[in-house]
Amino acid sequence: MITLAISSQKGGVGKTTTSINLAYAFARSGIKTLLVDADPQGSVGLSLTRQTRSLKGFYDLMEDPKLSVESLVVPTRSKLFSLMTAGQACDYELSGDSSSTSKERVDAFFHELEGLGYELVIMDTAAGLFNTTADVVSACTGVIIPQQAEPLGIRSVPKMLQVLNKMRSSHSELRILGVLLTMELKQLAESREAGQALRAILPEELVFKTTIPRDDLFLRASARGIPAGVMEDGGGALAVYDQLRVEIEARIDSPVFHRT
Ligand SMILES: Nc1ncnc2c1ncn2[C@@H]1O[C@H](COP(=O)(O)OP(=O)(O)OP(=O)(O)O)[C@@H](O)[C@H]1O
Ligand SMILES: [Mg+2]
Structure with a gap:
């Protein structure tokens, strides 16, 4: 099983949008995928299914590891695509209890998901690398x-x-x-130059060739609680996240990606 963390120092850079659309791209490609909202603010849950506000989820499990992982999984219309909300125990993260225990609990959580047959888990995280977020990221592939x-x-x-x-x-x-690179405005010199500046300071292989364009499609999709690719005019979003999926697969040598 592959586990991917979507993480950033800054907020509002497109983590949740990336998590949702990438998870959808992998599921469409035939991989059994779980999208987990590990952001105590709970944006995936809000976004993808409107009734999920009252559901238990990831932080409930961090607080009480005796909960059944399977019972926390929310199915979607797509058979290979499921999700888990951040849940009700987001205070757990703020209480200070998380630091001593969450590492083992995240490991145990991944182990259990593997037993349930998931091939890929995508973890949407809060900005910054503190507390449970740090444990989540460090436990990932x-x-x-x-x-x-x-x-x-x-x-x-x-x-x-x-x-x-x-x-x-x-x-x-x-x-x-x-x-x-997200929310790129190709027609704007400042946006293009920011991308070039990043490529200039980092090794080539550390910046994905795929970039996500700024498009109000993503805003409209999140308002409706669906991946952008599901929208009537979502063809471009499907293509761009599929290209990103292919790049990621090329970087991870795993039997998960050798589809039968
Ligand atoms: N490619 C895009 N084009 C236009 N708008 C976008 C794009 N990607 C994200 N957005 C919008 O920008 C806002 C921030 O995106 P998102 O919620 O994915 O960021 P985030 O990193 O998860 O934020 P946070 O740190 O608060 O969790 C959202 O309103 C989202 O709809
Ligand atoms: Mg987010």
């Missing part, structure tokens, strides 16, 4: 770092990579899969 293609945002990326590299020294399995 790989981390993807969305970054808005705008000049000020780019500056935070090297710092984020430093923190992740430090994390890697104690969790050597974690792979930094790359920085994903």
Whole structure:
């Protein structure tokens, strides 16, 4: 089973949008995928299914590991695509109890999901690398770092990579899969230049070739609680996230991606 964390130092850079649309792209390609909202603010849950506000989810499990993982999984219309909300116990994260226990609980959670037959788990996280978020990221196979293609945002990326590299020294399995440029405005020089500046300071393989364009389609899709690819005019979104999926698969050598 592959576990991917979508993580960033800054907020509002497109983590949740990336998580939802990438999870959908993998599920469409035939991989049994679970999207987990590990952001205590609970945005995936709000976004994807309107009745999920009262459901238990990831943080309830962190607080009480005796809960059944299977009972927390919310099915969607697509057989290979399920999700888990952040749940009701988001205070757990703020209470300070999380730091001593969540590492083992995240590991146990992944182990159980593997037993349930999931092939891929995508973890949408809160901005920053603190508390449970740090444990989630360090327990994953790989981390993807969305970054808005705008000049000020780019500056935070090297710092984020430093923190992740430090994390890697104690969790050597974690792979930094790359920085994903989001909300790119190709027609705007500042946006293009921000992307070029990022590629200039990072090794080539650390920035995905795929970039996500700024498009109000993503806003409209999140208002309706669906992946952008499900929208009538979502063909472009499907194509761009599928291209990202292919890039990710090429970076991870795993039997999960050798479909039969
Ligand atoms: N490619 C895009 N084009 C246009 N709007 C976008 C795009 N990606 C994301 N957005 C919008 O930008 C806002 C922030 O995106 P999103 O919620 O995915 O970021 P986030 O990193 O998860 O934020 P947070 O740190 O608050 O969890 C949302 O309103 C979303 O609909
Ligand atoms: Mg988010």
